[in-house]
Amino acid sequence: xxxxxxxxxxxxxxxxxxxxxxxxxxxxxxxxxxxxxxxxxxxxxxxxxxxxxxxxxxxxxxxxxxxxxxxxxxxxxxxxxxxxxxxxxxxxxxxxxxxxxxxxxxxxxxxxxxxxxxxxxxxxxxxxxxxxxxxxxxxxxxxxxxxxxxxxxxxxxxxxxxxxxxxxxxxxxxxxxxxxxxxxxxxxxxxxxxxxxxxxxxxxxxxxxxxxxxxxxxxxxxxxxxxxxxxxxxxxxxxxxxxxxxxxxxxxxxxxxxxxxxxxxxxxxxxxxxxxxxxxxxxxxxxxxxxxxxxxxxxxxxxxxxxxxxxxxxxxxxxxxxxxxxxxxxxxxxxxxxxxxxxxxxxxxxxxxxxxxxxxxxxxxxx
Numbered sequence: 001x002x003x004x005x006x007x008x009x010x011x012x013x014x015x016x017x018x019x020x021x022x023x024x025x026x027x028x029x030x031x032x033x034x035x036x037x038x039x040x041x042x043x044x045x046x047x048x049x050x051x052x053x054x055x056x057x058x059x060x061x062x063x064x065x066x067x068x069x070x071x072x073x074x075x076x077x078x079x080x081x082x083x084x085x086x087x088x089x090x091x092x093x094x095x096x097x098x099x100x101x102x103x104x105x106x107x108x109x110x111x112x113x114x115x116x117x118x119x120x121x122x123x124x125x126x127x128x129x130x131x132x133x134x135x136x137x138x139x140x141x142x143x144x145x146x147x148x149x150x151x152x153x154x155x156x157x158x159x160x161x162x163x164x165x166x167x168x169x170x171x172x173x174x175x176x177x178x179x180x181x182x183x184x185x186x187x188x189x190x191x192x193x194x195x196x197x198x199x200x201x202x203x204x205x206x207x208x209x210x211x212x213x214x215x216x217x218x219x220x221x222x223x224x225x226x227x228x229x230x231x232x233x234x235x236x237x238x239x240x241x242x243x244x245x246x247x248x249x250x251x252x253x254x255x256x257x258x259x260x261x262x263x264x265x266x267x268x269x270x271x272x273x274x275x276x277x278x279x280x281x282x283x284x285x286x287x288x289x290x291x292x293x294x295x296x297x298x299x300x301x302x303x304x305x306x307x308x309x310x311x312x313x314x315x316x317x318x319x320x321x322x323x324x325x326x327x328x329x330x331x332x333x334x335x336x337x338x339x340x341x342x343x344x345x346x347x348x349x350x351x352x353x354x355x356x357x358x359x360x361x362x363x364x365x366x367x
Contacts, residue, residue: 009147010124014098016324021101029078029141033257042109049081052140056169057089065345065363067167068135075154075170076142077118080106087112090136094129096121124150126157133161139170141352144359148328152336159340162366167345171352173327173359176221176253182228182284187293188216189282191230194262198278199303205268210280210298212251213260220255221325221356228253228284232267235277235299243270251282254325254356269304278302325353330360342366 020028026040030048060067069090074083077095079102086093093116097103106118121128137158143151151172158168194209212230214220220228228251234243247267255261270276280298282290291297330347337344346363353359 009150010098010122013146013150014122017097017099018101021099021105025079025102025105029081031256031259036258046081046084046109049085053082053085053089056138059346059348060363063346063363065167068163068165070135071133072136072138073129073134073161075137075139075158077106078102080109080116080118082138082140083116083118084109084111086138087116091115093117094119094134096126096128098122124153126154126161129161131160132163132166135163135166137162137166137168137170140361141171143170143172144326144353144357145324146326147324148326151326151328155336156340159342159366164366166366168342168364168366169361170364171350171359171361172333173325173353173357174330174333175327175358176223177356177358181226181287182220182222183218184293186214186216186218186220187284187288187290188295189213189290190215190260190296191280191282191298193278193280193298193300195300198300199305200269202269202273202304202306203271205266207264207266209262210249210265211260211262212255212282214255214257215295217257219257219354219356220251220253222253222284223327226284226286227251228255228282230263230265231281231283231289232265233279233281234270235279237275237277237301239277242276252324254354269302273304273306276302276304325357327353327357327359333360333362337362337364 024036024038026045027036030045071092071094072086072090074086074093074095077083077097080095083093083095083106095106095118098121100120103118103120110116110118119128143154162168190213192211194211200206210230222228230249230251232246233241234246236242247265249263249265251263267278278300334344342364344362345365348361350359350361
């Protein structure tokens with residue numbers, strides 16, 4: 001694990017979730033396709049939290065897993081869906097999140113501010129909480145959106161701020177159900193180049209903003225060595241392939257149907273001046289280009305000149321960010337928890353990571 005990786009990645013996590021919180025906060029937390037576009041009913045949304053916590057308490061009783069009911073931490077609290085549902089079962093509830101807008105909404109919707117407290121944390125640790133502060137820590141559908149290095153760091157922090165004999169319950173996908181080729185219906189993308197009629201010099205390298213949407217009915221999930229990338233080709237005005245592979249930009253795994261993101265694609269202009277067609281397409285490496293499966297590409301006419309000329313680029317709105325989906329194999333998690341000095345009370349299979357993943361909920365005791 002690269003020790004510098006968590007610090008480098010926390011900024012991207014913060015930017016992604018703040019962007020999502022400003023656009024569609026409830027859907028960002030529970031990403032049902034039919035709820036995108038601020039379609040969640042607020043009461044219905046919070047009721048899902050009540051049902052989830054009721055199921056948690058039932059599981060604890062069924063497996064005779066004891067937990068003190070003094071102080072609980074909801075890590076990745078969002079707008080307080082689970083924090084509010086925890087209030088009937090615990091003396092005081094603390095929620096923490098990386099997005100300022102999420103915390104503001106959680107405070108606004110807080111039904112019991114005398115017992116429920118929300119904190120903004122944009123650090124790669126939990127230094128705002130003292131050692132042995134909580135008897136219970138709960139984190140569901142959160143760690144899966146962090147890189148494994150950052151998730152491991154937070155797990156270590158959970159153990160630090162957990163009291164002796166305290167309980168930690170968290171969920172993580174273990175692996176993608178589809179480990180190689182996408183299903184046939186998944187090879188459909190909508191691609192829009194955010195630059196118009198560019199004029200560039202021969203051999204010039206530049207970055208082009210491109211918006212990519214998963215227009216298929218299936219998630220774009222993958223694992224190595226079959227990543228999904230945005231790429232480009234150079235064609236003649238008549239459509240003849242001149243340069244098949246030019247730039248490549250990796251897309252995050254887990255892009256959901258109807259979800260879109262804006263990325264920068266590095267391209268290099270042909271060495272010979274002239275009029276060209278710049279074609280953008282999506283590829284699953286080692287499998288196929290989406291165009292070959294019937295997906296539409298994006299074509300842009302480019303005037304390649306002898307000398308570099310200044311080009312006025314249109315102003316582009318801040319792009320919609322995308323949360324990553326990461327899987328961490330169960331044996332690796334179990335080994336890491338053992339190294340932290342913890343013991344496992346119970347491991348429960350979980351589908352909370354979505355239909356394209358298989359994962360677990362871990363019930364962990366700090367001795």
